[in-house]
Each structure stands twice: as C-alpha cells, then as structure tokens.
Amino acid sequence: MASVSVRRLAVSFGHVKVIENLDLEVEEGEFIVLLGPSGCGKSTLLNTIAGLIDIEAGQVWISGKNVTWTEPKDRGIGMVFQSYALYPRMTVQQNLSFGLRMAGVPRAEIEARVAKAAKLLQLEDLLRRRPAELSGGQRQRVAIGRALVRNVDVFLFDEPLSNLDAKLRNELRVEIKKLHRDLGNTMIYVTHDQIEALTLADRIAVMRNGVIQQLATPQDVYHRPKNQFVAGFIGSPTMNFLTGRLILGAAGPTLDLGSVSIDLSAYGFARQSSDVPAVLGVRPEHIDLGAASPGHFAANGKVEIVEPMGADMIVWSRIADTPVRIRVDGDSAFRNGDDIAFHFDLARASLFDAQSGERL
Amino acid sequence: MRRFLSLGLIGAALSLGAGPALAQGKLRAEIMHWWTSGGESAAVQEFQKAFNAAGGEWVDAAVAGGGGDAARTAFMNRLAGGNPPTAMQFNTSKQFDDVIAAGQLIELDDVAQKDGWKGAVYGPVMDAVTRNGHVYAVPVNIHNNIWLWYNADVLKKAGVAPPKTWDDLFADFDKVKAAGVVPLAQAGDNWTKALTFFNVLLGEAGPPLYLKLFKDLDADATKTPEFKHVLETFGKLRNYVDNGVQGRQWNQAIGMVITGQAAFNFMGDWAKGEVVSAGQTPGNPVGCIAGLGHPAYWIGGDVFVFAKQSDPEAIKGQKLLAHVMLSKETQVAFNAKKGSVPARLDVDNSKLDICAQQGLKILSENKDVVKGFDLYLTPDGVGQVYDAIGQFWSDPNETTDQLAGKFAEILKNAKQ
Amino acid sequence: MQPRFRNWHVQLALLPAWLIVVFAYLGTMVFTVRMSFTSSKGIPIMDDVGLRQYDRLFHTDRWTISVENILIFGLLFILGCLVLGFLLAVFVDRLARFENTLRTIFLYPLAMSFVVTGLVWQWILNPALGLQANVRNWGWTSFTFDWLEQGDRAIYLVAFAGIWQSCGLVMAIMLAGLRGVDQELWKAARIDGIPTWRIYLHIIIPALAPMFITATLLLATAVVRSYDIVVAMTAGGPGISSEVPAKFVIDFLFTRQNIGLATAAATVMLITVLVVLMPWLYLQYFRSAPGARRAA
Ligand SMILES: Nc1ncnc2c1ncn2[C@@H]1O[C@H](COP(=O)(O)OP(=O)(O)OP(=O)(O)O)[C@@H](O)[C@H]1O
Numbered sequence A: 001m002a003s004v005s006v007r008r009l010a011v012s013f014g015h016v017k018v019i020e021n022l023d024l025e026v027e028e029g030e031f032i033v034l035l036g037p038s039g040c041g042k043s044t045l046l047n048t049i050a051g052l053i054d055i056e057a058g059q060v061w062i063s064g065k066n067v068t069w070t071e072p073k074d075r076g077i078g079m080v081f082q083s084y085a086l087y088p089r090m091t092v093q094q095n096l097s098f099g100l101r102m103a104g105v106p107r108a109e110i111e112a113r114v115a116k117a118a119k120l121l122q123l124e125d126l127l128r129r130r131p132a133e134l135s136g137g138q139r140q141r142v143a144i145g146r147a148l149v150r151n152v153d154v155f156l157f158d159e160p161l162s163n164l165d166a167k168l169r170n171e172l173r174v175e176i177k178k179l180h181r182d183l184g185n186t187m188i189y190v191t192h193d194q195i196e197a198l199t200l201a202d203r204i205a206v207m208r209n210g211v212i213q214q215l216a217t218p219q220d221v222y223h224r225p226k227n228q229f230v231a232g233f234i235g236s237p238t239m240n241f242l243t244g245r246l247i248l249g250a251a252g253p254t255l256d257l258g259s260v261s262i263d264l265s266a267y268g269f270a271r272q273s274s275d276v277p278a279v280l281g282v283r284p285e286h287i288d289l290g291a292a293s294p295g296h297f298a299a300n301g302k303v304e305i306v307e308p309m310g311a312d313m314i315v316w317s318r319i320a321d322t323p324v325r326i327r328v329d330g331d332s333a334f335r336n337g338d339d340i341a342f343h344f345d346l347a348r349a350s351l352f353d354a355q356s357g358e359r360l
Numbered sequence B: 001m002r003r004f005l006s007l008g009l010i011g012a013a014l015s016l017g018a019g020p021a022l023a024q025g026k027l028r029a030e031i032m033h034w035w036t037s038g039g040e041s042a043a044v045q046e047f048q049k050a051f052n053a054a055g056g057e058w059v060d061a062a063v064a065g066g067g068g069d070a071a072r073t074a075f076m077n078r079l080a081g082g083n084p085p086t087a088m089q090f091n092t093s094k095q096f097d098d099v100i101a102a103g104q105l106i107e108l109d110d111v112a113q114k115d116g117w118k119g120a121v122y123g124p125v126m127d128a129v130t131r132n133g134h135v136y137a138v139p140v141n142i143h144n145n146i147w148l149w150y151n152a153d154v155l156k157k158a159g160v161a162p163p164k165t166w167d168d169l170f171a172d173f174d175k176v177k178a179a180g181v182v183p184l185a186q187a188g189d190n191w192t193k194a195l196t197f198f199n200v201l202l203g204e205a206g207p208p209l210y211l212k213l214f215k216d217l218d219a220d221a222t223k224t225p226e227f228k229h230v231l232e233t234f235g236k237l238r239n240y241v242d243n244g245v246q247g248r249q250w251n252q253a254i255g256m257v258i259t260g261q262a263a264f265n266f267m268g269d270w271a272k273g274e275v276v277s278a279g280q281t282p283g284n285p286v287g288c289i290a291g292l293g294h295p296a297y298w299i300g301g302d303v304f305v306f307a308k309q310s311d312p313e314a315i316k317g318q319k320l321l322a323h324v325m326l327s328k329e330t331q332v333a334f335n336a337k338k339g340s341v342p343a344r345l346d347v348d349n350s351k352l353d354i355c356a357q358q359g360l361k362i363l364s365e366n367k368d369v370v371k372g373f374d375l376y377l378t379p380d381g382v383g384q385v386y387d388a389i390g391q392f393w394s395d396p397n398e399t400t401d402q403l404a405g406k407f408a409e410i411l412k413n414a415k416q
Numbered sequence C: 001m002q003p004r005f006r007n008w009h010v011q012l013a014l015l016p017a018w019l020i021v022v023f024a025y026l027g028t029m030v031f032t033v034r035m036s037f038t039s040s041k042g043i044p045i046m047d048d049v050g051l052r053q054y055d056r057l058f059h060t061d062r063w064t065i066s067v068e069n070i071l072i073f074g075l076l077f078i079l080g081c082l083v084l085g086f087l088l089a090v091f092v093d094r095l096a097r098f099e100n101t102l103r104t105i106f107l108y109p110l111a112m113s114f115v116v117t118g119l120v121w122q123w124i125l126n127p128a129l130g131l132q133a134n135v136r137n138w139g140w141t142s143f144t145f146d147w148l149e150q151g152d153r154a155i156y157l158v159a160f161a162g163i164w165q166s167c168g169l170v171m172a173i174m175l176a177g178l179r180g181v182d183q184e185l186w187k188a189a190r191i192d193g194i195p196t197w198r199i200y201l202h203i204i205i206p207a208l209a210p211m212f213i214t215a216t217l218l219l220a221t222a223v224v225r226s227y228d229i230v231v232a233m234t235a236g237g238p239g240i241s242s243e244v245p246a247k248f249v250i251d252f253l254f255t256r257q258n259i260g261l262a263t264a265a266a267t268v269m270l271i272t273v274l275v276v277l278m279p280w281l282y283l284q285y286f287r288s289a290p291g292a293r294r295a296a
C-alpha cells in the first residue's frame, strides 16, 4: 500500500497553472526527495500534500485514506519549514507541546512524547530557551521535534537545511538520515541541493515546470537520466554535451560531429531512430586521461583553462570545437597549452534526442 | 524681596533691532490688546484716530483668543524678554499686580494730576488703577457684568410678566417650561456659570454679603444662612436649563434668547453687542434687568498699562496715549461703539441705550455698586471660584454645604 | 596623547548638540523643578517656600480629578486603540483585496488633529445639536444620550473620540507587523491544528510584541500630553469633570498666573513618567545586552 499517493493533481494560483495532471506514488517508509530549480512547484506540491493549498483537481491519499478535503491537522503528517517557523515567544518545551495541548492530548502523554523527541534530537538542555536564544541548527532541530511529537506516518520537509551554513547542513543531513533509519517513517523532502537529494533519497523526483521529469533511485537519475534536463541538472560540474547527428550506418551507429565521428556501438540504446540531431552527454568525471582503452572514444586536445578545486581539478579542452570539461586528480600539474590525450567509455554516456531531449 | 528674574538676555539682544520711538517726528507707540471682534475693533479705531491726530503713531498689536489669555501671555513673554510693547490692555482687576510688584510699569501720577482724573473718573474705577497712592493704569470704560436678559415676546406668550424677584423668576420658569420653551439659556464655560452665580449672590442677597465675602475675605460669611440660601437658589437654576449647556458659548446662549428659543439668560452687558448685531434695539423684545431682586452694578472694564522703557521719547508717547485715551471726546466715541459706559462721569451720556441708562442710574446713585471679585482675588483665586462653581453645577451629588466649604477655603487662601 | 582626547574634533562638532541637550532639555527641566519650590505667581521669582505648592496641589480637587481622569482616559485610550487597531489590522489583512480602500478609511481620522476630532465629536455628541437631537427628530422622542452633559461620563466620551482618532495609526503599525509575520508560521500552526483565534492570541500577538510596545509608547506620550482634545471637546467640563493634568499645568501657567503651582504639577507629571519609564528602560537595557546578564 502506498503511503502517500497524489493522483492527477492540478493546482493553480489565479490564472497561473503551477501543477497540471501530476501523479506521485510514495511507498511506506520511503524517503522521497523532490528536486528541481527554483519556482518549479516543489513547495506547491508539498503544501498540497499537507493540505495547506486548495487544489483544483485530483486527489491526495495518505495511508490509504482520501484526504483531499481533510484539514492539515487530521492528515497524519508533520511538516518542517525552511524558516523553522517556530512560535517566537514560546520556549522550546512549549513549541513542542503546544499543538498537542490544542489537540487535547493528556498531559502525561505530552510529556512523554516531548521527552522522547528531545532525547532523540539532543534538545534536552534547550527546553527552557526561546527560539531567539538558539542557533540555526538548534532551531531546525526543534522544528523537526515539533513534527516528531505528532506521532505521524508522514514527514514533509520544505528545504529544511537551506538557511544553514555548509558545515551545519552536512551535520544535520546526516542526522535526518539517521532519523529516517531509526523511525522508518515516510518522508518527502524538498530541496534544490542535489547533494542532499543524492545522499538522502531512496528515490528522487526531479521536477521542472510543475512536471516530474524522472522519478528514480539516485543511481538511475545520475547514470541514466531520462532526459537532457535531468542530465544537466544532476551532477557537478555539469555534464558535457556534444551536439551532432545520429547515423545508423552499416558499420553501426555513429554520432557525426562534423570533423569527428563517434562510434556508438558500445552505447546501450533505449530506442532507435536514425538520422536525427542528437546530443551526447558525458560526465566530466567519466573522461579519463591517457591512452585509449578498447571500446572507448579517444581524442587529443590542448589544455585551455585549468580550474583547481582541491581534491579535483577541472581541465577544459575541446572535442570538435565543443568545449569539454574533464575532471582529473587535484594533484595533476597541467598548464595552459599543454597537449593532452583523453578518452571515455560510451557505455557510461547518455544520448538524447536533440529536439525532444528524451533519452535515446 | 521679590527678585524679578530676567530671562531677557536674548530678548534684549533681539530688541535692539526694534526701531526708535521717534519716527518722522511722531511719537510711535505699540499697543497690545485683545479687541478683535467686529464691535470691539471698531471701538479701537476711535483710540487710534484720536492718538494719531494728537501727534502719535499707533502701531496695532492685537492678539486674539481666550478672552485675553493669549494677549496677556504674549505680553508676559515679551516683558520677560526685555522687549515689552508700549501699552498693554488688562481687565480692571488684579491681573497686572505682579507686573507692578516687579517694578515693570511706569507711574501715571503726573498725567492723572494734570488731567484731573481724580474728580472726573468714577471713584471705584479710580481705586482699581491705584496702588499705594500711585496711578498705574488708564481706565477706559465701565462694564456691568450683572444682567438678566429676557425675551419679552416669549414671556408674553407664556402669559407671564418680567420678574421682579427671584420667586417671580422661578414662577416664570415653570410657566415658560410648560409652554415648551427652554426657561434659562446657560453657556458651558465655568466663568459663565460663575456669572450666573454672582447674579444670584448680588441680586438675592445684595452687595453686603458679597463684600463681606470677597472684599473682607471673611470665611465665616460662608456659613451664614443667607449664603446657604444663595447656593440653594443657584443650584435650583440647574433644573431649568436644557441639556445642551456643555460646549455652548456665551454668544450662543444670548442668541437663544434673541431668537426666542429660550426665555432668560444671565450675561454681562457685552451681550448687548449680540442683540444689536442681530438687528434689534436693546429693550425690544430683548429686555434687561441689572441685578434681579436688588438692582446692582458689578463694575468691570478695561485699562491700559505702560511698561517701563529706556527711550525718553517712548515715555513721552506713553503719557500722550494715556492722556488721549481718557479725554472726554475719545471716551464718548469709544464707549458708544464698545457698548460700555465711559470711565469718567462728566461726559454727555444722553445718547446711550435704555439698558445703559438703567445701569448709569445705579452708578450715579453710587450705592449698590461693587467692584468685580477679580479685583479682590488673584487670577488664581478667580480660577478656584470658577472651578468650585463649575464642579458644583455638574455634580448633582455635591451639597451646598460642600460648596460653601470650598468658598471658605478659597477665601482663607486669598487672605494669606 | 591620551586616547580619550584623540577624537577631540569629533567632540567639538558635537558641541552644539551637547549644548542643546544640556540647556534646552536638562536646563528647562531643572528650571521647572526649581520653580515648583517658589511662590511665583505670574512672573518667575526665586524664593523658597519648600513643599507648599505640592501641599496645595494634592489638596486641590481639580488636580485629583485631573489625575483620576488621565488614568481612566489613558487606560481606555491605550487599550481601546490597541485592541481596535489590532482587530482592524486583522480585518484589513484578511480582506487584502480591499486593503487600499479600507486602510484609507481607517487612517483618515488620523489626518485630523485632536482639535478637529474634539470639535467634530463635540458636535455629534452634543445632546442639543447632534445625535440625540437627530434621533429625536426622526421620531424616537425618548432617546437620550447626554453623556457629554454628565460630569461622571464625559471623560469616557473623550477617550472614545481619542480612540476613534488614533486607532488607525495602531492599525497601520499592526498591519505592517502582520505583513511581516512569516507565512510559514501560519502553515506550521495550521498543521498543529491550532484554531485561528488562538493563532492570533498565542502566536501572532506575541510575535508582534515590538509593535505593541511601539504603539503603546506612542499612545502613552499622547496621553501624557493630552490637552487639545479635551479643550476642543469639553474644555474640561462639565464643570471640571474632564480636566487633565496637562491642561492643569497650562491653565495655571498662563490664565491663572500661578507658576509655582503649575510647575509643581509639571514636576509631579515628570516624576510619574520617569517612574513608569524606569522599569521599562531597565528591561530594555538588559534585553539589549543579554551577554551581560549571562555573565552575571
Ligand atoms: N501564493 C502564490 N500566488 C501566486 N503564485 C504562486 C504562489 N505561490 C507560488 N506561486 C508560483 O508557483 C510557482 C511554484 O512555486 P513553488 O513555491 O512551489 O516553487 P518552489 O519549487 O518551491 O521554488 P523554491 O525552490 O524557490 O522554493 C512559482 O512560479 C511561483 O511563482
């Protein structure tokens, strides 16, 4: 049984349609990350699941119940916000217990739940403090605690870490991952940080303009992006794209880049079509230096720019006039103008229809 | 000794810019006053004409507002700043006592001597401008504050005659009320209620009790049955007003009598200005009674004082102005427009209206003439009387004994 | 050179400001207090009569009434403005579509001075001219609303007119505050299932505490200085039943020519304000320096 299921959802603000005909099935205990550029409708989708936005059409089911017209408090969800949204003048203790008190939960039960959440999130020493007296990380832990004490099946997170600095973000990310491991609840998590998405998610839903482009495991999204948008959105530095023409010749399929032709025999086609404009995507980390291995495409070029990044180094060169990034070891010593030879495995590359952007 | 505190360094520096008193051979004088209504400024014009004709140059410094409060405040400020105007209006009262005590006014003994003020000016008024044998102000007019105004047409319709006694008045009130007209038009300001109170005190009890109270400051007089009766009578008046008293100005109150909305109103003779400006002649239909039950004259009025100046030419101008203001011709011309009677009695009064004649008769008998209580009390004391009367009027729970106690307190304080 | 004199030219530039503070503010304050120990009437003199003016002050009905009135007026005015201003702000906030119109309507009275406000309400509430007279004209002849004529009621009407005039200001402040409330806070509260009125009461109002403090301070200064609205609306009447301290001071300073008593009253007002303000300043100081508190 799906834990959360969104069916044929449509949402609009005034005349602006933000989401149209969206389906999403989330399994029990699954950690789903909604990933996408700003304004693509991630928060809108999350708020719709929470019941904070009226929908135009479609249904929302949570734990087997149709909750489309149910009040947020009765949907069995807890939510954590980017701005923490803590009740400003209340202590941590009160922040955690206020909702329960309103719901008429017995006092002893409230205390037990608050104590449990506080222990889990290491908030025990902070219970007397007010939000203004807490650090950003502490505040977000309280916000998570407030969702925890509700004893619900589904947690919704709307960019909970984006107000924190990089170090805290990493720490808390691990904590959330542990929390999921320990509690086993369903979690839907919005972010536009792909590292968060890749590290946390069981499955990632990559969104664009209100449409889920691909819903798959992090490996699939990374290695077998469904279209050129997903390919370009995931991965840093961005994937290299080589635009040419797909030709299914007698000698096998090739991508004609004009001056250069790439043999695609080693590529695992998803579907075949001939003589169409196509784009070959190769991740910078999948290009190796040195002599070619069999089945790899090899090329020579000059170093144009060197970008050291600590552990790694990005070297810019060219294949048939198209600039390409190559990710090499950070200790390498390259200088502009050096001659280099490089190659990549076509089995790890992705080929897209240039017009539709779909994977070929 | 009282030390006059001069805040005046800056003021004095500023005043250096003020022009010389002598301009083109004329004696320049700046006169500060609060006569700004239509009839009042017409009267002031008479002074100005006379002074300019006598070789002076009248510079008008009228300050409107608050029945003279604003002008007096402005004068005090300029005095403290070392830049006083040449002449300043005050009521015939103790308002300028402080300024005399501070040694800020010139004496007019020589002018008074030369022009023979002593014989000509009405005695009590002359007393009011004299301190320790020195004359400090020119009296310019005499008002009677104690008048009962009534609308004869309204009385006729209600089938009653103008009252002769206070009992008559209350009988009239009841009949008028039954006829559907407001019996007594009363204004909201506390001083107007105080004026009504003094009508009762002087009309019902007569001048002796008044003098015992305010001249002798005899607190025991507040415990007499006569005074209690006065307070009770005053309290009874509250039953005959409409409930639009609060916020009503004195001219709106007399206006109710003029238009027949109300039958009676207690007000000083400046109310006549409203009668005249409504196109009526005093006496028809709005009649007047100076002191109901006991014809009396409570003299009020205005004076001018002259602040000390360093420039000898300025002092000349001040003395010329004092002379001109109290000369016979100016007095007649000024008072005809002002509605009051001249401060000197040796002028032709035949042209004055019927109400003024009634007042003059009392004045000339010189029997039931009293000075205003503001001549006996400081402005502070006057204010306490207003407060006490206003509070009594608006608080139905306050007893006459409580009010009498407050009067005793005020008189005791004034005696110190 | 000693470090504290290094910036002497800065201090020199600030000299005029210092002179103004010392003479214009402290100077007049000290002068006022000094005058309250003299017997000054219409003109300031420098004798010493000890506490005589204070003794008289506290035995003067008019002062006691003034103090009572300012408490009634102040309490009603501040509470009324805060409550009504806040409710209006919520109303406008919820009806965002008509915001501009509504805001203009509610802010309109603020464009009038207290004097005009006082006069307008004096006309409306005057039994002989305003509401009562009109309702009676329409046929309800027994209708009576003459609080303005009643000594023990008039001050409530003054407070009412004051609220009418000033609650728009509070609304504007509160509206700005409401707009500044994090929208996610609303969402969080809805998920917690908190009823709307409780969200306002327990979450929004506490979050708007700085707005309430600002508004209260603004209103409180208006209360202490309240003079013009009383003069225009009741002139302190009926009788002296709606007198207020500021009017007491001004009347005795000018009309009544008793500087000694007026400055005694002014001094009592000053001390009261300081006493009320002290704890607040104290709190403010410690709140702004939490480090100091923790270290202690
Ligand atoms: N209340 C609203 N009224 C009108 N349009 C809205 C409203 N809220 C969101 N939108 C629009 O809907 C679209 C989706 O917004 P949404 O907040 O879901 O984006 P998001 O993916 O969460 O972006 P971000 O990463 O910046 O948070 C945006 O184009 C936004 O402008």
Ligand SMILES: [Mg+2]
Residues within 6 Å of the ligand: A042, A043, A044, A158
């Ligand atoms: Mg968002």
